[in-house]
Amino acid sequence: MEHVWIKDLPLYQGSQIEGVYLVKERTHGITKTGDPFVGLTLGDKTGDVDAKLWGCTPDKLTFATKDNVIWIRSEVSMYKDKPQLKILELAQKDREVDSSIFLDRAIRDPDEMFLELKEKLSSIEEPFLRALLEAFLTDQEFLGELKEAPGSKALHHSYLGGLLEHTLQVVNLADIVATLYPFLHKELLLTCAFLHDLGKLKELTWRPFSIAYTDEGRLLGHIVLGAEMVGQKIKAIPYFPEGLRITIKHIILSHHGMLEFGSPKKPKNLEAVALNLVDDLDAKLNAVKAFVEKDQAQGNWTEYHRLFERFFLKLPLYGTNNLQGEDLIQDLNGE
Structure with missing residues (x-):
């Protein structure tokens, strides 16, 4: 099955995907109703995505730790213009993995x-x-x-x-x-x-x-x-x-x-x-x-970059049909 790149996840909203991803961070917690969950930040070379495994405790996921590769089947949804995954199934996957997916x-x-x-x-x-x-x-x-x-x-x-x-x-x-x-x-x-x-x-x-x-x-x-x-x-x-x-x-x-x-x-x-x-x-x-290339925000502007302390414009404010070169000079001269 062809790998689904994280940058392309918005295209799969409402669908199920499966594939291998790198665990970058792992957290766990309890919902307001008292149910446990594990949160994972998963990545490939195109970006990161937040994923949740509901009703699960960390002791059941000894293999899903930082810097390990896992296989998942999950549902894709959008929250605040960003994709997120609801993990339905996962397994350890550290052999016969193409490293070019991640590096x-x-x-x-x-x-x-x-x-x-x-x-x-x-x-x-x-x-x-x-x-x-x-x-x-x-x-x-x-x-x-x-x-x-x-x-x-x-x-x-x-x-x-x-x-x-x-x-x-x-x-x-x-x-x-x-x-x-x-x-x-x-x-x-x-x-x-x-x-x-x-x-x-x-x-x-x-x-x-x-x-x-x-x-x-x-x-x-x-x-x-x-x-x-x-x-x-x-x-x-x-x-x-x-x-x-x-x-x-x-x-x-x-x-x-x-x-x-x-x-x-x-x-x-x-x-x-x-x-x-x-x-x-x-x-x-x-x-x-x-x-800019990895940004997943909708529209012309990226998400806020904390280090640079600004948003970045992803698309130019001019199009290919705008006046250029000699046409622009003639327009400025009123010709």
């Missing part, structure tokens, strides 16, 4: 993205920056993980290959910015654009069905972990300049820009400021795009 992939091929990234970085000639890059680019285990890793757990580029895609985008943006502002140290900025998020390889885990934080990811975070990874590579490079080591470490540690966003230091040199801005640009554009 999306970057649109572009990872090998193609890596070749583009490598080509962009090939312009860097400064000997110590070149040596640092080569220490990573010749590490086959590292490269395998870089091509597979997501860019975050949920906010931006949260799909397989997302870290490589984000890294490539930030390097490309840094290249453009350094060309427009020639007072920036272009090779330093490009190097740090490549290095800035590598700590996510240790911060996150993404197998088998969901993206989650590792213990060291929760305790230290990718910024600190990334600075440590770069520091280890630098130690193996003879005579690496101390001033350059400190500068690179500062740019990595400060790339989130603010203390409340996880950076132990604010950006304090030009390249650090530039990296913070281009990183933030790519992350936010990707995050908003993903939020």
Whole structure:
């Protein structure tokens, strides 16, 4: 049976569906009449949905726990313009499950993205920056993980290959910015654009069905972990300049820009400021795009985004039949 995507559930209102979904959260409670129920937040790569199993206690659902995959048969209804499920039947389902149902992939091929990234970085000639890059680019285990890793757990580029895609985008943006502002140290900025998020390889885990934080990811975070990874590579490079080591470490540690966003230091040199801005640009554009695409609200506007503290317009206020190009100019000129 073809999988019913969560984003498409409104199309099935009043019908029964069945399929496999990932348990993201589980709660339980008692109704006003004293009947027990279990509440589940179920997900696939297109979104999440609230589901209820009425007349059931948690001890009867030992397999329906967070990060496990279950099979369900359920009724679809709408509440406040959002779909919800009434579970009629469910079973454990953790074998022969297609992980692509739950983990999306970057649109572009990872090998193609890596070749583009490598080509962009090939312009860097400064000997110590070149040596640092080569220490990573010749590490086959590292490269395998870089091509597979997501860019975050949920906010931006949260799909397989997302870290490589984000890294490539930030390097490309840094290249453009350094060309427009020639007072920036272009090779330093490009190097740090490549290095800035590598700590996510240790911060996150993404197998088998969901993206989650590792213990060291929760305790230290990718910024600190990334600075440590770069520091280890630098130690193996003879005579690496101390001033350059400190500068690179500062740019990595400060790339989130603010203390409340996880950076132990604010950006304090030009390249650090530039990296913070281009990183933030790519992350936010990707995050908003993903939020709009997965939104299930009816009408032109999304649900309220708590992090961005706003609604987003899903459809343009102009149509394909509106005046464009020369027609618009002629109209403005009264022709």
